[in-house]
Amino acid sequence: MKSGNIKKVVLAYSGGLDTSVILKWLQETYRCEVVTFTADLGQGEELEPARKKAELLGVKEIFIEDLREEFVRDFVFPMFRANALYEGEYLLGTSIARPLIAKRQIEIANEVGADAVAHGATGKGNDQVRFELTYYALKPDIKVVAPWREWDLGSRSRLLDYAEKHQIPIAKDKRGEAPFSVDSNLLHISAEGKVLEDPWSEPGEFVYSRTVAPEAAPDEPQYVEIEFAGGDPVAIDGERLSPARLLTRLNELGGRHGIGRLDLVENRFVGMKSRGVYETPGGTILQTAHRGIESITLDRGAAHLKDELMPRYAELVYNGFWFSPERLMLQALIDKSQEHVEGTVRMKLYKGLARVVGRKSPKTLYSLAHVTFEEDQVYDQRDAEGFIRLNALRLRLAKAARG
Numbered sequence: 456m457k458s459g460n461i462k463k464v465v466l467a468y469s470g471g472l473d474t475s476v477i478l479k480w481l482q483e484t485y486r487c488e489v490v491t492f493t494a495d496l497g498q499g500e501e502l503e504p505a506r507k508k509a510e511l512l513g514v515k516e517i518f519i520e521d522l523r524e525e526f527v528r529d530f531v532f533p534m535f536r537a538n539a540l541y542e543g544e545y546l547l548g549t550s551i552a553r554p555l556i557a558k559r560q561i562e563i564a565n566e567v568g569a570d571a572v573a574h575g576a577t578g579k580g581n582d583q584v585r586f587e588l589t590y591y592a593l594k595p596d597i598k599v600v601a602p603w604r605e606w607d608l609g610s611r612s613r614l615l616d617y618a619e620k621h622q623i624p625i626a627k628d629k630r631g632e633a634p635f636s637v638d639s640n641l642l643h644i645s646a647e648g649k650v651l652e653d654p655w656s657e658p659g660e661f662v663y664s665r666t667v668a669p670e671a672a673p674d675e676p677q678y679v680e681i682e683f684a685g686g687d688p689v690a691i692d693g694e695r696l697s698p699a700r701l702l703t704r705l706n707e708l709g710g711r712h713g714i715g716r717l718d719l720v721e722n723r724f725v726g727m728k729s730r731g732v733y734e735t736p737g738g739t740i741l742q743t744a745h746r747g748i749e750s751i752t753l754d755r756g757a758a759h760l761k762d763e764l765m766p767r768y769a770e771l772v773y774n775g776f777w778f779s780p781e782r783l784m785l786q787a788l789i790d791k792s793q794e795h796v797e798g799t800v801r802m803k804l805y806k807g808l809a810r811v812v813g814r815k816s817p818k819t820l821y822s823l824a825h826v827t828f829e830e831d832q833v834y835d836q837r838d839a840e841g842f843i844r845l846n847a848l849r850l851r852l853a854k855a856a857r858g
Contacts, residue, residue: 460485460598461485461487461570461571461598461600462487462488462569462570463487463488463489463490463567463568463569463570463571464481464485464487464488464489464490464569464570464571464572464573464598464600465490465491465492465560465563465564465567465569465571465572465573466478466481466489466490466491466492466572466573466574467492467494467556467557467560467572467573467574467575467586468491468492468493468505468509469493469505469575470493470502470504470505470508470509472614472615472618472625473575473614474575475508475512475618475623475624475625476608476614476617476618476623477573477575477602478491478509478512478514479512479617479621479623480602480606480608480617481573481600481602482512482513484605484606485600487571488515488516489514490514490516490517490518490563490564490567490569491505491509491514491516491517491518492518492519492520492556492559492560492563493505493506493517493518493519493520494520494522494555494556494559495519495520495521495522495523496522496523496526496552496555496556496640496641497523497526497639497640497641497642497699497702497703498639498640498641499639500639502519503519505519506519508623508624511624512623516567518563520559522555522559523641523699524697524698524699525555526552526555526640526641526642526699527641527642527698527699527701527702528698528699529555530551530552530554530555530777531551531641531642531698531702531738532687532688532698533786533789533790534547534551534772535687535738535741535742535745536686536687536745536789536790536792536793536796537761537764537765537768537769537785537786537789538742538745538746538749538761538762538765539765539768539769539772540742540765540766540769541721541769541770541772541773542719542721542722542769543766544717544719545717545719545721545731545733545773546642546643546717546733546735546738546739546742547769547772547773548640548642548643548644548645548733548735548738549581549582549638549640549643549645550581550585550772550773550775551642551772551777552640552642553582553585553586553589553775554585554589554775554777554778556586557572557574557585557586557587557589557590557593558589558593558778560572560590561589561590561593561594561597564594564597565594570597570598571597571598571599571600572590572597572598572599572600573599573600573601573602574586574587574601575602575603576601576603577603578601578603578604579725579727580723580725580729581723581724581725581773581774581775583601583603583604584724584725584774584775585774585775585777586775587599587601587775588775588776588778588779589775589777589778592778592779593778635647635648635649635650635651635662636648636649639665641699641702641703641706642702642735642737642738643665643715643733643734643735643738644664644665644733644734645731645732645733645734646658646662646731646732646733647729647730647731647732650662651730651731651732652730653730654720654730657718658718658732662732663716663732663734664734665706665710665715665734665736666709666710666713666714666715666716666734666736667710667711667712667713668713669712669713669714669716669806669807669808670713670806671713672711672712672713672805672806672807673711673712676803676804676805677708677711677712677803677804677805678801678802678803678804678812679691679692679708679740679801679802679804680692680693680799680800680801680802681705681740681741681744681799681800681802682798682799683744683745683748683796683797683798683799683800684797685793685794685796685797686745686790686792686793686796687793688701688741688744688745689701691704691705702737702738702741703737704737705736705737705738705740705741706736706737707737708736708737708740708804709736709737709739709740709804709809710734710736711804712736712804712805712806712807712809713806713807714736714739714740714804714807714808714809715733715734715735715736715737715738715739715740716732716733716734716807717732717733717734717735718730718732719731719732719733724773724774724775739809740802740804740809743802743809743810743811744800744802744809744811745796746811747800747802747811747814748796748797748798748799748800748814748816749796750811750814751798751814751815751816751819751820751821752795752796752797752798752816752818752819752820753792753795753796753820754820757792761789761792764785764788764789767785768782768785768789771785795818797816797817797818798814798815798816798817798818798819799814799815799816800813800814801813801814
């Protein structure tokens with residue numbers, strides 16, 4: 456894409472070094488008008504400095520929006536209904552945020568008449584795919600600018616030189632070599648790169664910011680009750696909360712007890728392996744609690760089918776296919792399974808662990824009358840003999856035929 460092809464571009468803008476350089480680079484390279492969009496997804500940072508920096512760089516249209524409730528309600532909760540874990544461990548905290556940011560970029564592009572969108576993701580990572588698959592799914596003719604795949608500013612020192620040359624303000628603590636890269640939102644905080652690139656080296660305690668070390672967590676366990684309706688959490692200890700407030704509360708509880716730390720080497724969609732350190736305190740509690748309430752409200756066949764489909768669902772989210780037909784199809788199936796997933800789960804939080812210690816539901820499928828080891832009037836144990844013999848029939852025939 457060459458200068459002159461773009462008239463107006465909406466940039467996903469954080470106000471940090473990379474996207475500030477990108478903002479100026481877009482103005483210089485494409486001679487186009489730049490509109491900035493900064494999303495508050497619960498990253499816990501003050502966003503007004505981003506506005507001031509954009510204004511300083513001559514931006515006239517600046518969007519800063521609080522998307523926390525939409526993020527949790529329409530993205531995090533649907534994903535958690537699926538119990539999604541990428542490669543069996545990762546709760547997809549970064550993956551699930553990108554389609555929302557990209558969706559809003561496209562909406563803003565439509566509002567302001569922009570013909571292009573831009574992001575700050577590098578050509579090595581997954582985020583470029585997640586952003587751009589969403590752009591094209593929602594606006595097939597949109598032009599996409601990915602500066603990291605175009606420019607020659609291939610190192611941090613060159614970014615700093617460019618920023619100084621163009622008088623782009625840089626926070627003092629950003630001038631030194633950062634020990635690692637951080638991404639955060641209301642669901643999680645991740646760290647990767649630099650000191651974390653050696654998968655044999657244990658992360659120092661300084662890497663973690665959302666959770667205390669399990670060894671330093673309180674010596675007394677804490678119990679918390681989470682109420683579900685339609686597969687989604689709606690209340691904590693009897694207090695009904697909005698989706699974002701509920702996840703915030705769970706983050707506080709989990710962080711206090713050192714819950715939700717994960718040191719993972721994962722397979723990126725682009726083909727390489729990467730090491731990331733994640734903190735997902737509230738999400739870890741929620742995922743365990745959701746499986747707890749499903750254990751008494753979900754039919755065995757439905758539960759097992761969900762577990763079979765979950766890796767595929769998680770991979771779609773990880774790879775950026777949130778708005779694909781297949782993810783939407785899977786979501787419809789998952790949501791159907793959640794119609795009777797309601798009730799309360801009692802969790803025990805202690806020293807890095809979140810365990811289910813109680814569950815109850817007005818729609819429970821658990822029947823004490825059937826499962827009791829005491830004498831009962833509802834189950835004839837002699838029925839098991841025919842059941843076993845029928846299931847053994849093919850095994851007996853195979854053995855008889857083949858010796």
